[in-house]
Amino acid sequence: MTELGQLLRPDLRGRTAYGAPQLDVPVALNTNESSYAVPGPVIEAIMARVAEVAGSLNRYPDREFTRLRTDLAQYLTQTTGVPTAPDQVWAGNGSNEVLQHIVQAFGGPDRVALGFTPSYSMHPIISEVAGTTWVDGLRSQHQQGAAPGFDIDAELAVAQAQQHRPNVVFLCSPNNPTGTALELSVVEAVYDAAPEAIIVVDEAYAEFARPGTPSALTLLAGRPRLVVTRTMSKAFAFAGTRLGYLSADPALIDLLRLVRMPYHLSSVTQAVACAALENRESLLAMVEAIKHERDRLVDGCARLGLTPVPSDANFVLLGGFADAARSWQALLDRGVLVRDVGIPNHLRITAGTPQETDAVLAALESVLAAEDREEIA
Numbered sequence: 001m002t003e004l005g006q007l008l009r010p011d012l013r014g015r016t017a018y019g020a021p022q023l024d025v026p027v028a029l030n031t032n033e034s035s036y037a038v039p040g041p042v043i044e045a046i047m048a049r050v051a052e053v054a055g056s057l058n059r060y061p062d063r064e065f066t067r068l069r070t071d072l073a074q075y076l077t078q079t080t081g082v083p084t085a086p087d088q089v090w091a092g093n094g095s096n097e098v099l100q101h102i103v104q105a106f107g108g109p110d111r112v113a114l115g116f117t118p119s120y121s122m123h124p125i126i127s128e129v130a131g132t133t134w135v136d137g138l139r140s141q142h143q144q145g146a147a148p149g150f151d152i153d154a155e156l157a158v159a160q161a162q163q164h165r166p167n168v169v170f171l172c173s174p175n176n177p178t179g180t181a182l183e184l185s186v187v188e189a190v191y192d193a194a195p196e197a198i199i200v201v202d203e204a205y206a207e208f209a210r211p212g213t214p215s216a217l218t219l220l221a222g223r224p225r226l227v228v229t230r231t232m233s234k235a236f237a238f239a240g241t242r243l244g245y246l247s248a249d250p251a252l253i254d255l256l257r258l259v260r261m262p263y264h265l266s267s268v269t270q271a272v273a274c275a276a277l278e279n280r281e282s283l284l285a286m287v288e289a290i291k292h293e294r295d296r297l298v299d300g301c302a303r304l305g306l307t308p309v310p311s312d313a314n315f316v317l318l319g320g321f322a323d324a325a326r327s328w329q330a331l332l333d334r335g336v337l338v339r340d341v342g343i344p345n346h347l348r349i350t351a352g353t354p355q356e357t358d359a360v361l362a363a364l365e366s367v368l369a370a371e372d373r374e375e376i377a
């Protein structure tokens with residue numbers, strides 16, 4: 001009998017599935033979700049909208065999700081000041097799906113996707129699963145040294161773009177897992193250096209950026225190969241809905257229609273997302289509070305002798321652990337789940353409620369003290 005594994009596509013054999021642990025712990029700060037539950041009035045609005053569409057669930061949804069695109073376009077226009085029309089917006093079940101649409105349309109076998117590691121772990125997975133060759137680019141020459149942080153060196157990025165001639169380039173700003181936003185000059189330079197590529201700027205955390213951080217949305221005009229992706233999973237505290245979107249030239253969006261599944265956004269998803277956008281003030285109200293907790297985490301961790309990377313996101317990457325895997329486990333033993341992103345000596349912690357910040361700082365202090373004692377012993 002043939003083993004199932006041998007029937008698998010050869011390039012998928014030996015791979016492990018994406019899997020941030022979903023554990024039941026008192027303090028879960030490992031996937032950059034919002035710790036704040038959906039407020040009561042928003043729940044009411046969602047239920048009313050779902051009730052409206054429930055009677056017509058015998059029909060397929062609006063394939064063009066017209067109302068949702070209109071609402072998303074209005075949200076972008078209002079919050080970024082970049083005039084955005086509904087035909088410049090595309091959406092999917094999470095921004096992972098819109099990223100997949102981009103790769104399916106512009107990547108694929110015999111094509112190359114370039115990213116700058118460390119960055120979002122799904123960019124290579126989405127690329128390779130679609131048969132695209134992934135090139136793990138360098139962010140800077142001193143990547144492993146702590147001093148310059150994890151900023152992308154524009155000249156180095158341009159050289160790599162020229163060398164590998166990618167079909168898709170992934171940039172991420174603010175970057176996951178490092179937290180810092182990108183200078184727009186890097187986006188412009190990479191765009192010009194890769195004339196055959198779709199340039200994706202993943203802005204999943206844009207709403208958390210420190211004041212004065214510009215969005216790549218401001219670069220879209222006149223750049224038909226540029227795509228900016230966003231999500232409702234983080235700032236909107238809406239990860240369970242699965243709604244991500246992008247803004248790009250209408251002609252590019254037209255090409256994405258070639259690869260999407262028919263009726264990919266359910267009537268329920270569309271209704272729920274519209275209700276959330278209508279009530280965005282109360283959903284986004286927690287963004288400022290989360291930024292405050294992020295800054296408290298940065299300060300508190302620095303005081304503990306750790307090395308926080310400056311963050312424009314709802315999480316902090318911390319350096320300074322002697323053995324990140326050991327500290328990860330010790331934190332979990334104290335009921336605090338964080339993320340080991342595979343960068344030596346670093347852990348990533350999501351910013352949550354004030355109580356969670358207190359809990360994680362106390363747990364870190366206790367873990368570091370225990371590790372010190374072990375070293376002395």
Ligand SMILES: *Cc1c(COP(=O)(O)O)cnc(C)c1O
Nearest residue numbers: 094095096120176204231233244
């Ligand atoms: C969390 C995250 C996303 C969000 O994915 P969804 O599918 O929208 O939930 C996208 N990009 C980055 C960099 C992220 O960290």
